[in-house]
Amino acid sequence: MLSLxxxxxxxxxxTLTPTGAxxxxxxxxxxxxxxxxxxxxxxxxxxxxETGPLAGIAVGVKDIINSAGxxxxxxxxxxxxxxxxxxxxxxxxxxxxxxxALAKTTTTxxxxxxxxxxxxxxxxxxxxxxxxxxxxxxxxAGMLPLALGTQTAGxxxxxxxxxxxxxxxxxxxxxxTVGVKTYSWALDTVGLFAAGVxxxxxxxxxxxxxxxxxxxxxxxxxRIGLVRxxxxxxxxxxAETALTRARQAAERAGAQVTDLAxxxxxxxxxxxxxxxxxxxxxxxxxxxxxxxxxxxPPLVRAHLDAGAAIAPSVYxxxxxxxxxxxxxxxxxxxxxxAILTFSAPGPAPATLASTGDPRFNQLWTLMGxxxxxxxxxxxxxxxxxxxxxxxxxxxRALAVARMIEDALR
Amino acid sequence: MLSLxxxxxxxxxxTLTPTGAxxxxxxxxxxxxxxxxxxxxxxxxxxxxETGPLAGIAVGVKDIINSAGxxxxxxxxxxxxxxxxxxxxxxxxxxxxxxxALAKTTTTxxxxxxxxxxxxxxxxxxxxxxxxxxxxxxxxAGMLPLALGTQTAGxxxxxxxxxxxxxxxxxxxxxxTVGVKTYSWALDTVGLFAAGVxxxxxxxxxxxxxxxxxxxxxxxxxRIGLVRxxxxxxxxxxAETALTRARQAAERAGAQVTDLAxxxxxxxxxxxxxxxxxxxxxxxxxxxxxxxxxxxPPLVRAHLDAGAAIAPSVYxxxxxxxxxxxxxxxxxxxxxxAILTFSAPGPAPATLASTGDPRFNQLWTLMGxxxxxxxxxxxxxxxxxxxxxxxxxxxRALAVARMIEDALR
Numbered sequence: 001m002l003s004l005x006x007x008x009x010x011x012x013x014x015t016l017t018p019t020g021a022x023x024x025x026x027x028x029x030x031x032x033x034x035x036x037x038x039x040x041x042x043x044x045x046x047x048x049x050e051t052g053p054l055a056g057i058a059v060g061v062k063d064i065i066n067s068a069g070x071x072x073x074x075x076x077x078x079x080x081x082x083x084x085x086x087x088x089x090x091x092x093x094x095x096x097x098x099x100x101a102l103a104k105t106t107t108t109x110x111x112x113x114x115x116x117x118x119x120x121x122x123x124x125x126x127x128x129x130x131x132x133x134x135x136x137x138x139x140x141a142g143m144l145p146l147a148l149g150t151q152t153a154g155x156x157x158x159x160x161x162x163x164x165x166x167x168x169x170x171x172x173x174x175x176x177t178v179g180v181k182t183y184s185w186a187l188d189t190v191g192l193f194a195a196g197v198x199x200x201x202x203x204x205x206x207x208x209x210x211x212x213x214x215x216x217x218x219x220x221x222x223r224i225g226l227v228r229x230x231x232x233x234x235x236x237x238x239a240e241t242a243l244t245r246a247r248q249a250a251e252r253a254g255a256q257v258t259d260l261a262x263x264x265x266x267x268x269x270x271x272x273x274x275x276x277x278x279x280x281x282x283x284x285x286x287x288x289x290x291x292x293x294x295x296x297p298p299l300v301r302a303h304l305d306a307g308a309a310i311a312p313s314v315y316x317x318x319x320x321x322x323x324x325x326x327x328x329x330x331x332x333x334x335x336x337x338a339i340l341t342f343s344a345p346g347p348a349p350a351t352l353a354s355t356g357d358p359r360f361n362q363l364w365t366l367m368g369x370x371x372x373x374x375x376x377x378x379x380x381x382x383x384x385x386x387x388x389x390x391x392x393x394x395x396r397a398l399a400v401a402r403m404i405e406d407a408l409r
Numbered sequence: 410m411l412s413l414x415x416x417x418x419x420x421x422x423x424t425l426t427p428t429g430a431x432x433x434x435x436x437x438x439x440x441x442x443x444x445x446x447x448x449x450x451x452x453x454x455x456x457x458x459e460t461g462p463l464a465g466i467a468v469g470v471k472d473i474i475n476s477a478g479x480x481x482x483x484x485x486x487x488x489x490x491x492x493x494x495x496x497x498x499x500x501x502x503x504x505x506x507x508x509x510a511l512a513k514t515t516t517t518x519x520x521x522x523x524x525x526x527x528x529x530x531x532x533x534x535x536x537x538x539x540x541x542x543x544x545x546x547x548x549x550a551g552m553l554p555l556a557l558g559t560q561t562a563g564x565x566x567x568x569x570x571x572x573x574x575x576x577x578x579x580x581x582x583x584x585x586t587v588g589v590k591t592y593s594w595a596l597d598t599v600g601l602f603a604a605g606v607x608x609x610x611x612x613x614x615x616x617x618x619x620x621x622x623x624x625x626x627x628x629x630x631x632r633i634g635l636v637r638x639x640x641x642x643x644x645x646x647x648a649e650t651a652l653t654r655a656r657q658a659a660e661r662a663g664a665q666v667t668d669l670a671x672x673x674x675x676x677x678x679x680x681x682x683x684x685x686x687x688x689x690x691x692x693x694x695x696x697x698x699x700x701x702x703x704x705x706p707p708l709v710r711a712h713l714d715a716g717a718a719i720a721p722s723v724y725x726x727x728x729x730x731x732x733x734x735x736x737x738x739x740x741x742x743x744x745x746x747a748i749l750t751f752s753a754p755g756p757a758p759a760t761l762a763s764t765g766d767p768r769f770n771q772l773w774t775l776m777g778x779x780x781x782x783x784x785x786x787x788x789x790x791x792x793x794x795x796x797x798x799x800x801x802x803x804x805r806a807l808a809v810a811r812m813i814e815d816a817l818r
Binding site: 085088092176177178284286291312 | 477487488491494495496497498501505582585586587588591689692693695696700801
């Protein structure tokens with residue numbers, strides 16, 4: 001993979017130019033993209049800034065995120081050839097720091113569940129995950145050092161786990177969603193993919209103007225709660241093994257890891273995630289659903305049909321459960337510095353007909369808390385574990401994740 | 410003014426057709442619009458549904474809200490001639506009920522503070538208010554029975570007060586903001602303008618699929634807290650008189666009205682509204698600010714400059730104050746059914762160089778609670794009072810507002 005920090009160090013040392021760094025990406029894309037199919041469009045002649053803290057960094061932009069100059073097509077023929085006027089807020093921010101929005105990356109239609117044409121960079125018979133399929137695959141394949149995704153259920157952390165790269169789904173609204181196609185305004189969160197945890201931490205600090213995120217420390221002997229989410233269907237053995245390895249690595253690094261059974265309010269909220277997602281999706285995609293439902297692929301259409309059948313009172317009740325669970329969850333952090341849990345039920349499924357199951361992601365998206373995927377080395381197919389932090393303390397979550405990543409090496 | 414309920418009753422009775430109702434609007438527009446300048450674009454040949462609960466209802470759409478078929482120009486040359494692909498969620502919903510998006514209405518640039526060309530329908534030397542200038546003026550002038558606006562500080566309630574129509578700024582996110590240009594994701598709220606409170610209640614119930622909103626009752630002897638917002642600069646005598654009249658009307662109708670001094674947490678939150686608005690505005694409008702700041706008019710540019718100077722920690726602190734104030738405010742409603750307060754510091758100022766002052770609106774927007782403007786008849790220039798409800802109880806707020814409106818007649 002291409003490490004953002006490594007590229008930036010070489011540029012700072014004068015051994016690589018920003019144009020040279022972009023050329024490295026172009027060469028990797030030429031080699032891998034024909035089989036990977038992770039990109040929708042590629043900017044053939046972008047302006048390449050010579051200065052700025054992200055000069056030389058090529059970014060992949062999920063194709064539900066607006067970027068000036070390239071079309072934004074939402075993974076749907078309804079938006080074929082559509083050009084937004086201007087960049088999404090996060091894209092404008094990255095460009096202002098010197099980054100190059102080199103490519104749009106594949107997305108399931110409207111960031112829902114219908115698979116894209118992208119394959120897993122580690123085995124083309126396996127899904128890369130979704131909905132941020134192209135961003136995860138492009139970073140995992142070493143074509144790009146940074147990519148943008150979004151997560152409404154598990155669309156950042158799960159594909160990162162499947163594709164073997166690091167990723168962060170930050171605290172809710174830490175990165176603005178302005179200029180990003182909405183599915184669920186209560187859930188949609190912009191996230192980042194990069195080679196390692198330090199790379200995503202550096203990128204998040206810059207993207208948010210919050211330098212303390214990259215400089216955070218895990219603390220000595222951080223208290224980590226190991227969560228198995230027993231109310232969800234059990235994961236596969238590979239996920240159990242990865243979690244055990246991560247636990248042992250954390251303990252070797254000095255962390256105090258204890259098993260943590262979540263209070264019932266969190267199980268109740270978890271059960272209701274999909275109500276909020278589907279109800280808001282039906283409203284957010286009203287124009288598409290009302291005027292050209294026949295152009296929607298089957299899974300997103302089924303989700304929106306389900307949303308149309310949800311009464312406002314059921315939605316309101318789900319939001320109240322979520323609100324209560326957030327308070328309970330916040331109180332938990334009096335006794336823990338971070339949570340360690342599964343990123344996905346197992347390695348990438350051996351199919352291109354599904355993007356996998358978000359059951360180990362939905363709760364954390366609904367809680368709005370920072371989530372980090374830490375790749376766990378060892379198996380042929382990648383798998384990751386997930387470090388979760390307190391709302392607004394993304395730096396601490398990333399610092400604990402980095403500690404575990406280091407200890408796993 | 411054109412009452413939505415009256416038009417719908419005539420259509421239901423067979424004495425008016427939907428096309429006839431749209432023609433009434435066209436005739437009023439032909440008579441008033443040349444002097445009023447409330448509309449940006451007009452659909453010359455819209456499809457007019459014959460059925461649906463809003464058939465025959467022409468809607469004005471603030472020009473930061475996407476509508477298919479008409480350009481959406483944000484009150485800014487940066488978006489000149491720009492066509493979104495598709496309707497905003499709220500526009501799609503109204504169309505699905507039979508309404509016709511007949512016109513885009515003027516907005517200050519990006520719904521900020523730089524005045525539009527629109528004048529007050531009651532005196533062309535006075536501002537119609539802003540930022541939803543065209544929507545308030547078009548309804549106040551009797552050109553349209555329904556119009557959409559947005560409020561980030563006071564952009565729905567204040568122009569409604571100045572233009573003499575009813576309006577509701579609903580609970581935060583009760584109407585989706587999907588397809589609406591973002592200024593502040595924590596504050597932007599879609600609102601409705603119509604002739605009377607019953608008209609806006611009916612429209613809000615339909616727009617949200619929540620019939621209980623229109624059917625709500627004020628209760629016998631509702632407990633109303635009269636709030637003078639003493640920490641804000643005092644209002645003009647006309648606003649004091651209107652508030653006194655509204656209080657007396659409420660008491661005549663059986664309400665128990667008591668003076669209510671807000672707890673200090675609310676004053677602290679009120680002081681910090683602008684921090685959140687400016688900080689988020691700077692991020693939301695990053696592309697416009699970074700690439701063509703020279704095309705921004707002076708007031709919005711100054712607000713964004715101010716936003717660029719706010720540290721993330723100051724913004725975080727403001728959000729914490731807002732969060733705390735929401736909890737305190739919620740507890741207040743154990744003793745009150747509604748709050749009665751000023752809609753604006755006075756009648757529309759005698760200038761076209763300012764859209765007026767939102768100091769009596771910002772707090773309620775930040776609290777996310779429903780606000781209703783009730784016109785108070787009597788003076789040459791319109792003025793309204795504001796009824797405020799508990800978060801999520803828009804029906805009760807509208808019912809109390811209707812009670813006061815009836816008693817004022």
